[in-house]
Amino acid sequence: MIRYPILKEGATTIGVTAPSSGVEENLHDLVNRACDRLKLRGYSVVCGETVWTQHKAKSAPAETRAKEFNEMMQDENIDLIIPPWGGELLIEILEYVDFEHLKSKWILGYSDLSVLLLAVTLKTGLATAHGTNLIDLRGEYSDETTAMWQSVLSTKPGESIEQHSSPLYQKEWNHEAESPFVFHLTEQTHWKVVSGSGAKLQGRLLGGCIDTIRHLIGTPFGDVRHFQSAHIHNEPVIWYLENCELVTTDIRRSLVQMKLAGWFDHCSGIMFGRSGVNRPVENYTLEDIYEELSRELGIPVIYDIDCGHVPPQVTFINGAYAEVEVNEGKGTVKQCFRP
Template sequence: MKYPFLGWTGQTIGVTAPSSGLSEQQQEWVERAVEQVQARQMNVRLGETIWSHQHAESAPAKQRAEELNRMMTDETIDAVIPPFGGERAIDLLPELTLATYQTKWLLGYSDISTLLLSLTLQTGIATAHGPNFVELRSEEWDETTSAWRRVLATPTGGTVTQWASDRYQSKWTDEERPAGSLFQLTEATEWKALDERTEVTGRILGGCLETIRHLIGTPYGDVQRFQREEINGEPILWYFEVSEANSAEVHRTLRQMAYAGWFNHAAGFLFGRTSARITEDLTWLNVYQYLADETGLPVLYDLDIGHQPPQVTLINGATGTVRIQGKDSRIDLTFN
């Protein structure tokens, strides 16, 4: 594995839109995020793709890919953080010049995880699943969200710890938020285990289930090669977050992943909180139990991952140990 490193001050963040761009009403989000990032002693370089959006994409695929390629090879840019996810990141995969990429962080979630997972699987460069750029626009960053800086500043060989949040946001609304805060953290957080197995260790890998599932059976999703050649056959600790897919869709996708061999040598599964709907009486606990029964592996769920913020920053390729222990639940990431 190859781990990027992002220092604490004077670093330059590149912002490009490999999936969705910003509507006119959303453009101020980036401007506010720039202000907050600069206030924390980092510089920002904005790409052209972020300012447009049509046909569920920020720009034509070649233009999106060229801008991402430039930022990932530019020595003056230290990390790349897209504004947010979207729908069509998968278009870029054949256009990415991965062999030229520097070892630098690419951070994001939702549709961005399509690129994160594929980049790590193909190159062995670690990628970061965590806040998108527009989620950095508030004056105050909660402890869970702000951990991305600690995580991305962890040196190779080091270990970084993140704890479960105290509270989370159950849904996105336009209601007034506390002064200086982006999220409405109103619900009590509780990381849970499906059975008595409350601790699991493995090589972290995963993303937004609705988007990364389209890598199955393609050259961009060769899990077996990655496991064999990049992590010496170590078991994978899979993490998934679900935005909108219903419980039946998720069940089918997990089966497809299993049939494709993605879970052949796994350590367990981590699921983020979700507000997506269930199908008939197929509950999320049913889905998790079917997966546990089929694989015999531990399942931990309702973690701080994904579309119900705040979320921890997970590193594709790092060794992760998750412990469920009430309010002291934690994840330790080791960059080995």
């Protein structure tokens, strides 16, 4: 069965730790502003030491990062963990994470953090949240899609919550131009479906950044078959995936590896986030990959959804039962927090 953390009503304490990358000194102001913004909204914020350091592509040695994460997960006074952002080498900490003693609390983030999110859900059945990171909460306002993270994480076990595709998305990052919303949302959002204008999916959600979660294949932290039998009674899975840096042929290799590893067994559909790095190889495009995958697996494939490095993002809960519907470019995601 799936266990869903419950956010306490009233004062909630957010723990900020950096299990992947920390924040260099010249960017500390971004963390401080995000923390101040959350405090104005009624949260208490506790930052760990790893947040403020970054050396050789990581915030700290793997054991140090894992120790701080374990302590925050076991701390009764911390209700929710939001790392500052992703990074590159989160996978190094997995062998030091105390999976057996993780208390039931939300972990929220994306990018390299999705390695930790997926590993926690697969190994323990504890639901985790793929969505905004701390840095992107520093704005005076949140767009309606990003702001849903609070409502989603406040959903009680047995209840449901519905999210909708965004009206607009951000085409490219512009850190020089400050915005009260953080993101510069200028482009029309349009969720697309291979071979049609509409699709309906039902199943348990799993996913993350394909660049990083693919490295869980063949490890004790990526046993999808065990998760399906032990935690969701072999219900179908809806995968949501997003690409940060990979060229098309590398995406294709990764998806084939997932297929051969059995990750797409009992899969009712796959959703792909928008990608800002669609680099074709010899005219081989992402759209070609989506069409091949849909045909090979005989399942619907939805793409350009609100997920990943081209914001804003729907908050997806690993382990939750979802009903996804796309029609004429608009998408609806209903997540049911059932065991």
